[in-house]
Amino acid sequence: MDEWLSIFNVKLRHMREDIASIETRNNNLEMQSVNNKSLIEELDKLLERLRVPSEYATNLTGGSFDEARMLQNVEACEWLTSALRGLGVPNLDPSYANMRTVKEKRAELEKLKSTFVRRASEFLRNYFASLVDLMISDKSYFSQRGQLKRPDHADLRYKCRTYARLLQHLKSLDKNCLGPLRKAYCSSLNLLLRREVCCTSCWFYLFLNCLAFLL
Numbered sequence: 001m002d003e004w005l006s007i008f009n010v011k012l013r014h015m016r017e018d019i020a021s022i023e024t025r026n027n028n029l030e031m032q033s034v035n036n037k038s039l040i041e042e043l044d045k046l047l048e049r050l051r052v053p054s055e056y057a058t059n060l061t062g063g064s065f066d067e068a069r070m071l072q073n074v075e076a077c078e079w080l081t082s083a084l085r086g087l088g089v090p091n092l093d094p095s096y097a098n099m100r101t102v103k104e105k106r107a108e109l110e111k112l113k114s115t116f117v118r119r120a121s122e123f124l125r126n127y128f129a130s131l132v133d134l135m136i137s138d139k140s141y142f143s144q145r146g147q148l149k150r151p152d153h154a155d156l157r158y159k160c161r162t163y164a165r166l167l168q169h170l171k172s173l174d175k176n177c178l179g180p181l182r183k184a185y186c187s188s189l190n191l192l193l194r195r196e197v198c199c200t201s202c203w204f205y206l207f208l209n210c211l212a213f214l215l
Contacts, residue, residue, distance in 0.1 A: 077169035125184040
């Protein structure tokens with residue numbers, strides 16, 4: 001009996017050890033499963049932050065800058081600004097910041113930014129020039145013979161105001177682009193003002209001559 005009891009005790013001890021080992025492995029597997037699930041959720045969130053919506057990519061790289069498309073362009077700018085900010089510390093966990101995928105996505109966003117800023121700046125420079133050229137070529141805008149007319153800049157202000165939000169976003173994306181834009185705007189406006197002053201001065205000079213003749 002003692003011998004049988006000794007054998008059973010040994011077997012029971014081995015069974016307890018096996019059960020404990022299995023429980024440990026199960027606990028480790030369960031913990032690993034929970035960790036893997038949490039990791040997948042975090043990676044999914046990161047991938048969502050790294051995803052570039054196709055409609056925004058289209059607007060940023062080749063969309064139109066017509067007045068009717070301004071809302072879409074502004075939304076794309078807001079998304080790009082937020083995405084660039086989201087991939088920087090402290091908005092992004094430092095452990096993610098050095099990941100190759102994150103670095104590649106940040107480079108892609110920087111490329112999108114430079115492409116959009118270049119396109120928008122070129123459009124605005126040409127827009128200022130064409131707007132002023134159109135106003136200068138419109139003879140009804142200036143004083144005509146026998147009629148001294150005060151220049152009206154309301155239409156110019158309205159059309160420039162249309163692109164005010166775009167300029168604000170360009171400033172947030174790249175402050176260095178504002179200098180050339182200011183220069184282009186002032187240069188175009190200077191042409192218009194010189195033409196206005198020239199027309200007004202001519203009629204004022206003629207008025208003074210007529211007044212002198214009458215006196």
